Each structure stands twice: as structure tokens, then as C-alpha cells.
Amino acid sequence: MQLSMHQASAPVFLRGLNNTSALIDKALAHCEAKKIDPEVLVNYRLAPDMLPFKNQIYIMTDSAKGCVARLAGIEIPSFPDTESTLGELKERLAKTAAFVKTIDSSQIDGTEEKDILLQLGPANARVEMKFKGAQFLLGFVLPNFFFHATTAYAILRHCGVEIGKRDFLAEL
Numbered sequence: 046m047q048l049s050m051h052q053a054s055a056p057v058f059l060r061g062l063n064n065t066s067a068l069i070d071k072a073l074a075h076c077e078a079k080k081i082d083p084e085v086l087v088n089y090r091l092a093p094d095m096l097p098f099k100n101q102i103y104i105m106t107d108s109a110k111g112c113v114a115r116l117a118g119i120e121i122p123s124f125p126d127t128e129s130t131l132g133e134l135k136e137r138l139a140k141t142a143a144f145v146k147t148i149d150s151s152q153i154d155g156t157e158e159k160d161i162l163l164q165l166g167p168a169n170a171r172v173e174m175k176f177k178g179a180q181f182l183l184g185f186v187l188p189n190f191f192f193h194a195t196t197a198y199a200i201l202r203h204c205g206v207e208i209g210k211r212d213f214l215a216e217l
Contacts, residue, residue: 049150049153049154050154050157050178050179051148051150053182053183054113054182054187055145055150055153057187057190058112058113058145059145060215061105061109061190061194062105062109062138062141062142063138063215064215065102065105065194066138067212067215068197068201068206068208068212069138071201071208072086072131072204073131073132075204075205075206076131079205083131084130086098086131086200086204087130087131089203089204091196091203095196098134098197098200098201099128099134100126101194101196101200102128102134102138102193102197103124103126104189104193105190105197106124106140106141107124108190109145109186110122110145112181112186113145113148113153114144114148115161115181116152116178116181117148117152117153117156118152118159119148119152122140122144124141156178156179157178157179158177158179159177160175160176160177161175161176161177161178161181162174162176163175163176194213195213198213
């Protein structure tokens with residue numbers, strides 16, 4: 046059996062988005078039990094020069110929706126990065142999952158050789174990256190998605206939320 050571009054993308058993103066939402070549920074319960082302001086977790090970072098938890102979720106969701114939209118050749122939904130509570134971040138994860146579910150396999154399968162052009166960075170210092178579809182998905186988006194999912198997990202774990210590898214992987 047050959048693995049399709051859709052199989053390698055949408056279900057993987059959905060699992061990661063749903064599992065991260067479940068991690069936030071545990072974080073909310075942790076905050077309530079320990080009388081911690083959840084905003085502490087939303088803005089927590091593991092090092093002074095890294096992005097906080099909320100930005101890990103922003104980038105993770107942008108990676109998922111941007112990937113399937115680019116491969117499908119449709120407009121990427123714009124999310125303004127204004128979520129500032131754990132509940133709002135859960136909503137963003139759900140909104141992203143709902144969008145990913147709208148993409149049919151026929152829209153993505155066969156895009157292995159599709160040209161993908163990204164413009165990254167601020168307007169005054171744009172970096173252009175060119176990919177073929179498979180390289181974009183497997184070599185750029187999936188590693189980026191999991192980097193930010195793992196970092197979000199690590200922030201919560203570092204803050205004492207009782208989560209483990211099974212919570213991160215879940216839905217096996």
C-alpha cells in the first residue's frame with residue numbers, strides 16, 4: 046500500500062491538534078487544583094529568548110491549516126493570533142481541526158510534485174523558500190508542526206501539569 050499525501054497530512058494534523066487540546070484540558074484542571082492563574086501558562090516560556098506557550102499553538106495551527114490549504118490550492122484561513130486564554134487556544138485548535146476536515150483527499154493526493162513557494166519573515170526582510178509538495182509536507186511542515194507541539198507539551202510539563210508521553214501521542 047502506498048501512503049498518500051492526504052494520509053500523511055490531514056490525519057496527522059488532526060491527531061496532534063486534538064491531543065494538544067486534551068493537554069490544555071489537563072492544564073486547566075491543574076490550574077484549578079493548584080490555584081494557579083492560567084494566564085501564567087499561556088505566557089510561559091522555557092527560555093527568555095523563546096516564544097511563549099500561546100505562540101507555540103499559533104504556529105502549530107498555522108502550520109496545519111497552511112499546509113493543507115497550500116497543497117489543495119485554496120486560500121488559507123486567517124487567524125489573527127489574538128487568543129490569550131487557554132480556552133481561546135482550545136477554540137483555535139478546534140477551528141483549525143474543523144478546517145483540516147473540510148479538505149478532501151482528492152484535493153491533496155497527487156501534489157507530491159506541486160510547486161510551493163513560501164515568503165517568510167517580516168516584509169522588510171522576506172526570505173523565499175521553494176519546495177515540491179512532498180518535500181514541503183515531509184521535510185518542512187511536519188517537523189515544524191511537531192517542534193511546536195512538543196514545545197507546547199514541554200512548557201506544560203515543566204509547569205507541573207501531570208502529562209506524559211501517552212498524553213502527547215494518544216489516539217494510537
